[in-house]
Amino acid sequence: MICNHFIFETTLRGFPMIRCGNYRFSKDFCRGVRTRWRCLKRAGCPGSITTIDGEIIKVKNIHNH
Numbered sequence: 001m002i003c004n005h006f007i008f009e010t011t012l013r014g015f016p017m018i019r020c021g022n023y024r025f026s027k028d029f030c031r032g033v034r035t036r037w038r039c040l041k042r043a044g045c046p047g048s049i050t051t052i053d054g055e056i057i058k059v060k061n062i063h064n065h
């Protein structure tokens with residue numbers, strides 16, 4: 001499945017996440033202004049997003065589920 005519509009959201013617990021279709025990405029780590037997001041669905045899924053200053057600059061839209 002390919003999606004190109006990314007929505008920044010906050011979970012009920014207050015954690016930031018990015019939603020893209022049925023996939024959700026949670027914040028993995030930050031380095032300076034660069035933030036890495038990982039697919040929330042399954043451990044080991046290679047899906048990830050990189051943002052700089054809140055702008056999506058890189059999407060690895062490959063999922064194993």
Ligand SMILES: [Zn+2]
Nearest residue numbers: 039045047063
């Ligand atoms: Zn995934």
